[in-house]
Each structure stands twice: as C-alpha cells, then as structure tokens.
Amino acid sequence: MFLLKKSIVFVLFTFAVMNCAVAQLPKEIQHIKFDDLGWEKLADRLYRKYVFGEQGMLALFKMDKGAKVPLHQHSNEQTTYITKGSVKVTMQNKDYIVKAGEVLIIPGNIPHEFECLEDGTLDIDFFAPPRKDWIDGTASYFGNDQxxxxxxxxxxxxxxxxxxxxxxxxxxxxxxxxxxxxxxxxxxxxxxxxxxxxxxxxxxxxxxxxxxxxxxxxxxxxxxxxxxxxxxxxxxxxxxxxxxxxxxxxxxxxxxxxxxxxxxxxxxxxxxxxxxxxxxxxxxxxxxxxxxxxxxxxxxxxxxxxxxxxxxxxxxxxxxxxxxxxxxxxxxxxxxxxxxxxxxxxxxxxxxxxxxxxxxxxxxxxxxxxxxxxxxxxxxxxxxxxxxxxxxxxxxxxxxxxxxxxxxxxxxxxxxxxxxxxxxxxxxxxxxxxxxxxxxxxxxxxxxxxxxxxxxxxxxxxxxxxxxxxxxxx
Incomplete structure (x- = not known):
C-alpha cells in the first residue's frame, strides 16, 4: 500500500510537471530547474510555463508575432517584464507598447489584452498572489468561444x-x-x-x-x-x-x-x-x-x-x-x-x-x-x-x-x-x-x-x- 501511494504521488507530480506547475508545496523551500519544465501551448504561437509559491507566481511566455491573449481580468497584480521582442497591451482604452528591457505593472481587476508584435518574444510575468485559476485549471479566456x-x-x-x-x-x-x-x-x-x-x-x-x-x-x-x-x-x-x-x-x-x-x-x-x-x-x-x-x-x-x-x-x-x-x-x-x-x-x-x-x-x-x-x-x-x-x-x-x-x-x-x-x-x-x-x-x-x-x-x-x-x- 505504501508503494502504491508513492506511485500515485509520483504520477500526480509528473502530471503537474508536464503542465508547468511544479511548486505544489508553496510553504516549503523549492529548488526547481526551470529550463527543464515543459511548455504548455495556450493558443496559436503562444506557450507558457510557470512556478508558484505561497505569495507569488513566476511565469514565462514565449510567443511569435500575432499571438494574442484575449481580453480578461483577474484580482492579482501583474508585473510584466519583456526580455526579448515586444508586445502591445490594451487596457482602459489605451495601447501600451512594451519593448525588451521594459516593465509594465497592471493592478488587479483591470481588463486587459495582449498582442505579440515580434517573433521570438519572451515575457516574464510575476503575479501576486498566485493565479488560482491557473493552478486549478479554471481560467477560461482561452479556447472558450461559447x-x-x-x-x-x-x-x-x-x-x-x-x-x-x-x-x-x-x-x-x-x-x-x-x-x-x-x-x-x-x-x-x-x-x-x-x-x-x-x-x-x-x-x-x-x-x-x-x-x-x-x-x-x-x-x-x-x-x-x-x-x-x-x-x-x-x-x-x-x-x-x-x-x-x-x-x-x-x-x-x-x-x-x-x-x-x-x-x-x-x-x-x-x-x-x-x-x-x-x-x-x-x-x-x-x-x-x-x-x-x-x-x-x-x-x-x-x-x-x-x-x-x-x-x-x-x-x-x-x-x-x-x-x-x-x-x-x-x-x-x-x-x-x-x-x-x-x-x-x-x-x-x-x-x-x-x-x-x-x-x-x-x-x-x-x-x-x-x-x-x-x-x-x-x-x-x-x-x-x-x-x-x-x-x-x-x-x-x-x-x-x-x-x-x-x-x-x-x-x-x-x-x-x-x-x-x-x-x-x-x-x-x-x-x-x-x-x-x-x-x-x-x-x-x-x-x-x-x-x-x-x-x-x-x-x-x-x-x-x-x-x-x-x-x-x-
């Protein structure tokens, strides 16, 4: 029975790794090799991986020109750091062009949408607190055309x-x-x-x-x-x-x-x-x-x-x-x-x-x-x-x-x-x-x-x- 429980835990942990969410023990010290995490495809030309702790979440997006994150909002504060390429963020009826080396901070509950402007764009996002809708899989702004x-x-x-x-x-x-x-x-x-x-x-x-x-x-x-x-x-x-x-x-x-x-x-x-x-x-x-x-x-x-x-x-x-x-x-x-x-x-x-x-x-x-x-x-x-x-x-x-x-x-x-x-x-x-x-x-x-x-x-x-x-x- 003990071995069976260990196997189940291992399967669940492996499934979590495949879905880019490995930090399943947020109150403990975690040492993760981020480069080894798999990429999760969210939409055409848009991929994501992330880790999270008790108070925050770190995500990396890679995307090519034309990739879009639809209009959405969340209670979490979001800090976006573009390390390569550029994106356009639209919110409150205004476009923000964010280029490599620039940071955009988005307070909670402000509707916003992203569009990638260059191939090979890399975007590091930090959320506080962690995005619960990502962790439990309830985020619905991708692939929901009802x-x-x-x-x-x-x-x-x-x-x-x-x-x-x-x-x-x-x-x-x-x-x-x-x-x-x-x-x-x-x-x-x-x-x-x-x-x-x-x-x-x-x-x-x-x-x-x-x-x-x-x-x-x-x-x-x-x-x-x-x-x-x-x-x-x-x-x-x-x-x-x-x-x-x-x-x-x-x-x-x-x-x-x-x-x-x-x-x-x-x-x-x-x-x-x-x-x-x-x-x-x-x-x-x-x-x-x-x-x-x-x-x-x-x-x-x-x-x-x-x-x-x-x-x-x-x-x-x-x-x-x-x-x-x-x-x-x-x-x-x-x-x-x-x-x-x-x-x-x-x-x-x-x-x-x-x-x-x-x-x-x-x-x-x-x-x-x-x-x-x-x-x-x-x-x-x-x-x-x-x-x-x-x-x-x-x-x-x-x-x-x-x-x-x-x-x-x-x-x-x-x-x-x-x-x-x-x-x-x-x-x-x-x-x-x-x-x-x-x-x-x-x-x-x-x-x-x-x-x-x-x-x-x-x-x-x-x-x-x-x-x-x-x-x-x-």
Missing amino acids: EHTRELKAVAQLDVRPGDVAVSAEGRIFSTIHPLGSQQLQLVEIVDGKAVPYPNLKMQKNGAKASDTTFDAMLGLIFDKQNRLWVVDMGLELGKTRLWAFDIQQNKVIEKITLPSRIAPKGTFAQDVTIDEKHGFAYLADIADPGIIVLNLKTKKATRFGKHFSFDAEDKDMVIDGKVVHFGGTPARVGIDPITLSDDRETLFYGAMNGTGWYSIPTKVLRGHQPGQLVFDQIIKVGDKPLSDGALTDSEGNHYFTNLQEHAITKMDKKGKLSHIIQDDDKLLWPDNVYQGPDDWMYISINQLNTAPAFTGGKDIGVAPYFIYRFKKK
Missing part, C-alpha cells in the same frame, strides 16, 4: 432607461424604469416591444409629487415561485421604503408593505430584493447604509444587518471604456448591490457593486433575528466576481453577474470557475440586471447608467434607445 455562439435579441427598445427586468412563468416581461432617469413611469410591462404602464397609468408618478397611493422610485423586481411579482420602491422623494406585490393574473396590488423608518429611514437606497416564499421572508440590499434588511412578510417585522466589511465597497475604481466611473462627484464606491437566493431558499448570496467578492449567509440565521455578530460569523466568501450591478443564482447553483467593465454576463459555476457566457462591447452598455425566464431565455436590461447625471455630475450623455435583450442560456 459567448460567440449566443445571439442577443432585442425584446424592447426604450426612450427611457429601464431599471431591472423580470419575467413571469408564462413569459410576460416586466421592467422598472430607473429612478435616476425618468420621473414619469416607474413600472411597465413590455408588450409587443413597447413599455405599457403597469398595472395602470394612474399608479405611476407622472412627474407629480410622490404620494402614498402612487409609485415613487421603483427599481428591484422579482417573481417568486408562486408567480407573484414583487417590486421594491426606494421612496427617494417620499422618504419611505415600500415593497409592492402584484397578482399579474388579475393585474392588481396584493401587498404594499412600508418598512419602519428606524430600519429604512429617509435616504435608504434599497435597490435590490429577493423573495423567500418558502419561509415568508424578503431580503433587501441597501447601498446607502450598506447592509441587508430582513422582512418577515407575515408579521411585517423587519431587521437590519450592517457594519460588516462584506457589505461595503472595496477601494477599487470602476473603469469602463477607459474612464473611471464617478458617482456623486467622486470615484464610485458602491456597496452591497446584487442579492440572490439559492433555489432551496436556505442560502442568501450577495456582493458589492464595487467589489470582487461574492458572499453567502445561511438564511436560517437571518430569519431567526440573531444578533449581528452571530450572523457575521456565518458569512462565507463563495468566490470572486466582476464589478457588477446585478446577479442571478439558478436552480443548479450557478451564479451569473452583469460584468460592467467587460460588457459581459459572467458565470460562476459551482466550482467557482468564472467565464463569460456572452460579451458585446457595443450592446452591453451597463447591463443592469440579468434574469432567467422560461425555456432557458436569459434577459438583460441595458441602460447606460454611467452616462446618467448622477454619475457624470452634469448633463445626461446617454444615447437612446435603451434595450432589454434576451439570449439562450444553453
């Missing part, structure tokens, strides 16, 4: 910005109208490609002052498993956060819950909501005072959980098409935004818009109104995510994010592997949310939100039409 087989189909062209989109079990499409845009309509149904006030025109604000009987600032919306439509009204003018529910068969309001002011005071920006119809709870994400509001739909009792680092924005700039996105006059730092539930309703997932972490909490500790620290002790980081405004968790446990910087929808599978399922630099201009409808259709609202006055600090530079698209998930 996104190119999916076609975006427009289901609506709007002259005002949509907020979020939700689709019923029978395929009816609903959308909020983003409160940072129009003050006329707040909630619509998409009928034959056009926005029709829902459930009627008199419920809309229509440019008038906010009131208890009309909508104010609708944004997050979702269908529960009973096919009821729930919409969160942030009450930006009225000063009250309300949760509305609709019976779409009768097209009428069946719930209007006003959250107590001690939980959601004026200024609360509860922009996303998810519904646990199994236990009778709603969960809202507030970015103004970053935290999660837990609402018992039966008793109407609400609890707020906040003051935890996972709810806060990270100190990371959001860069879209080469420009740092501002919000309220300073570089955007937006906290907890997308919030989702597992299919069995036992786990809540969330992350900050300006954040690269995707976290989870068991819902039983939230439902039990445990003290904050007992809840915080249950928080787990599920994996890394892109900077995103919306997210979806499907019945299989996969997560889908609106990738704002890369104009994409990015999937995290159950192993934590990230990959774009669709990407379009021209069409996915601030994908606000993503929603799964029947028959494996995925829906995206596109609203160019970074061009709205709240972001530009001046006039609205968005260009209509704004879109709701859909594409096939599989």
Whole structure:
C-alpha cells in the first residue's frame, strides 16, 4: 500500500510537471530547474510555463508575432517584464507598447489584452498572489468561444432607461424604469416591444409629487415561485421604503408593505430584493447604509444587518471604456448591490457593486433575528466576481453577474470557475440586471447608467434607445 501511494504521488507530480506547475508545496523551500519544465501551448504561437509559491507566481511566455491573449481580468497584480521582442497591451482604452528591457505593472481587476508584435518574444510575468485559476485549471479566456455562439435579441427598445427586468412563468416581461432617469413611469410591462404602464397609468408618478397611493422610485423586481411579482420602491422623494406585490393574473396590488423608518429611514437606497416564499421572508440590499434588511412578510417585522466589511465597497475604481466611473462627484464606491437566493431558499448570496467578492449567509440565521455578530460569523466568501450591478443564482447553483467593465454576463459555476457566457462591447452598455425566464431565455436590461447625471455630475450623455435583450442560456 505504501508503494502504491508513492506511485500515485509520483504520477500526480509528473502530471503537474508536464503542465508547468511544479511548486505544489508553496510553504516549503523549492529548488526547481526551470529550463527543464515543459511548455504548455495556450493558443496559436503562444506557450507558457510557470512556478508558484505561497505569495507569488513566476511565469514565462514565449510567443511569435500575432499571438494574442484575449481580453480578461483577474484580482492579482501583474508585473510584466519583456526580455526579448515586444508586445502591445490594451487596457482602459489605451495601447501600451512594451519593448525588451521594459516593465509594465497592471493592478488587479483591470481588463486587459495582449498582442505579440515580434517573433521570438519572451515575457516574464510575476503575479501576486498566485493565479488560482491557473493552478486549478479554471481560467477560461482561452479556447472558450461559447459567448460567440449566443445571439442577443432585442425584446424592447426604450426612450427611457429601464431599471431591472423580470419575467413571469408564462413569459410576460416586466421592467422598472430607473429612478435616476425618468420621473414619469416607474413600472411597465413590455408588450409587443413597447413599455405599457403597469398595472395602470394612474399608479405611476407622472412627474407629480410622490404620494402614498402612487409609485415613487421603483427599481428591484422579482417573481417568486408562486408567480407573484414583487417590486421594491426606494421612496427617494417620499422618504419611505415600500415593497409592492402584484397578482399579474388579475393585474392588481396584493401587498404594499412600508418598512419602519428606524430600519429604512429617509435616504435608504434599497435597490435590490429577493423573495423567500418558502419561509415568508424578503431580503433587501441597501447601498446607502450598506447592509441587508430582513422582512418577515407575515408579521411585517423587519431587521437590519450592517457594519460588516462584506457589505461595503472595496477601494477599487470602476473603469469602463477607459474612464473611471464617478458617482456623486467622486470615484464610485458602491456597496452591497446584487442579492440572490439559492433555489432551496436556505442560502442568501450577495456582493458589492464595487467589489470582487461574492458572499453567502445561511438564511436560517437571518430569519431567526440573531444578533449581528452571530450572523457575521456565518458569512462565507463563495468566490470572486466582476464589478457588477446585478446577479442571478439558478436552480443548479450557478451564479451569473452583469460584468460592467467587460460588457459581459459572467458565470460562476459551482466550482467557482468564472467565464463569460456572452460579451458585446457595443450592446452591453451597463447591463443592469440579468434574469432567467422560461425555456432557458436569459434577459438583460441595458441602460447606460454611467452616462446618467448622477454619475457624470452634469448633463445626461446617454444615447437612446435603451434595450432589454434576451439570449439562450444553453
């Protein structure tokens, strides 16, 4: 048995050497003959080998003219040293020509792509921390052309910005109208490609002052498993956060819950909501005072959980098409935004818009109104995510994010592997949310939100039409 175990270890070690990753004991001293490592072919005219320790990773690329590394991003800081030849690195809408003897340092989470300009180019890269996606084989930006087989189909062209989109079990499409845009309509149904006030025109604000009987600032919306439509009204003018529910068969309001002011005071920006119809709870994400509001739909009792680092924005700039996105006059730092539930309703997932972490909490500790620290002790980081405004968790446990910087929808599978399922630099201009409808259709609202006055600090530079698209998930 001992010899068998030794043989298995030797086979695994040999396999690792063949795949250029020999430093499998990162906390121990390692002495490796780098020249003897085999080359791994990544793409046409592009080869790689690497070693790694506990805190860093060293990689060598050899490439010939025309070799490319597609657009991608990672949380690791990257130091690139060209020892021979030259490359072109494109990021933030600018080309950097890096020649032999020159170094380029790329901070984490900046989308970038490489193109080799000369035959025989040698590139030494150092990553801190090590590239986990290389080590576990989950890097997907080479040889993954799935996104190119999916076609975006427009289901609506709007002259005002949509907020979020939700689709019923029978395929009816609903959308909020983003409160940072129009003050006329707040909630619509998409009928034959056009926005029709829902459930009627008199419920809309229509440019008038906010009131208890009309909508104010609708944004997050979702269908529960009973096919009821729930919409969160942030009450930006009225000063009250309300949760509305609709019976779409009768097209009428069946719930209007006003959250107590001690939980959601004026200024609360509860922009996303998810519904646990199994236990009778709603969960809202507030970015103004970053935290999660837990609402018992039966008793109407609400609890707020906040003051935890996972709810806060990270100190990371959001860069879209080469420009740092501002919000309220300073570089955007937006906290907890997308919030989702597992299919069995036992786990809540969330992350900050300006954040690269995707976290989870068991819902039983939230439902039990445990003290904050007992809840915080249950928080787990599920994996890394892109900077995103919306997210979806499907019945299989996969997560889908609106990738704002890369104009994409990015999937995290159950192993934590990230990959774009669709990407379009021209069409996915601030994908606000993503929603799964029947028959494996995925829906995206596109609203160019970074061009709205709240972001530009001046006039609205968005260009209509704004879109709701859909594409096939599989």
